[in-house]
Amino acid sequence: MASEKITELEFLLSYDILKQLTGTMERTGCSAADIIEQALRQFLSARKDGNAVYLSAPINALVEGLYVENTTIAEVRQHGDFGLGTFNYLDGEMLLLDGRVYQIRSDGHVYDVGDDERSPFACVTFFSPDTLDDINGDSGVSDLATILDGLIPSPNMLYAIRVDGIFSSVRCRAASRSENYMPLVEATRDQSVFDFHEVRGSLAGFYTPAFMASLNAPGFHLHFLAEDRRRGGHLIDCTIKEARIGIQHVPRLDVGLPVTLDYLTVDLTRDIGEDLEKAEK
Structure with a gap:
């Protein structure tokens, strides 16, 4: 032999x-x-065999105001090279793209992030699209949702979604640093909003089924990053000129449960649906 x-x-x-x-x-x-x-x-x-979506913590803990956890960015990156989330004290929006983590703060600037930074909530996977579709012509965010609805075969599955292209306009927001324990619906009441025009960039995020609403934001949840890596945020609205949409079907969900006193003692039985919808919109 x-x-x-x-x-x-x-x-x-x-x-x-x-x-x-x-x-x-x-x-x-x-x-x-x-x-x-x-x-x-x-x-x-x-x-x-197929990747999992990894959640560093269930989103209902974030909604209840737990903004400080011990999960490092190094740990998050062990579970994926693509995704989104936030940072301790709700200090801006997280976007993980091509293995690199970006922090989009309320001052409108994008910062590189070290592995020792910490996050109370991150949602990531190793991105490998199963399908690629090209779209042309001006499409608003409602049209994008309709397009994405037509591209996912079932509303009962998790999907990682990446959209790369040219945008006529993009409206984003970024959370401001907040004190721990302030409910998310209050912490996100006054956020910085940014408008970009004729910009090339990427949308990255996930579709989560409605029955997982206590674990992750249901429906489509996307963050934007401009190609120059200087602008971005949580997507509110956009008009797409032309773009390529990559979708990955993810059949498994891994959820981390933080071992901190705050998490172990908080009451997570409340229905957070209304608060989460207000905070996300």
């Missing part, structure tokens, strides 16, 4: 990954090569 061919690879690791790798080597006695090979096999198998 012919011996298996071995290929040598050289690559750079971020400090946090290197620290985790070193710790695992010390704990298990395995070599770096063995651990990396095992991790790659697990990753490639997961990609082949």
Whole structure:
């Protein structure tokens, strides 16, 4: 039997990954090569079998005003290279695109985010579209919702959605930094609103079935980032000139439950539907 061919690879690791790798080597006695090979096999198998949407916490905790959790951006990125969310103290909108995390603050500026920053809520996946569709002609956000409704085969499935194109206009908002425990409907009452015209960029987000409303925002939830990576926010309205829509069908949902005193003691039995709709609109 012919011996298996071995290929040598050289690559750079971020400090946090290197620290985790070193710790695992010390704990298990395995070599770096063995651990990396095992991790790659697990990753490639997961990609082949279908990715999950990962929620760092159920959204009803955010609606009730829990804006401080211990989930780092490094942990979020372990679960996806695409998605959205927010940051501790509700400090702006999060957008994860092509593996890079952006923070869109209420001052209208976009900031790069370090792995040690923390988030009370993030929704991510590894994006690999199952379908790609091109649209042309001016389409408003209501038309976009209609188009997307026609592209998803069932309202009972999770979908990751990316729209890349040219927009005649985009209206976005960004949450302002808020004190912990202030209900979301109050914290989002006065938000910064931004209007962009004749802009090229990307929409990224998800469709979540209505029956998952206590876990994630139901319906379509999209954030915008301009191609120059200097403008963006939570999508309110837009008019699309031309764009390509990528949709990924995601058959599994993984939910993190924070182990913090605030989360363990908060009452999450209230129906948050009305408050969430007001905050999201």
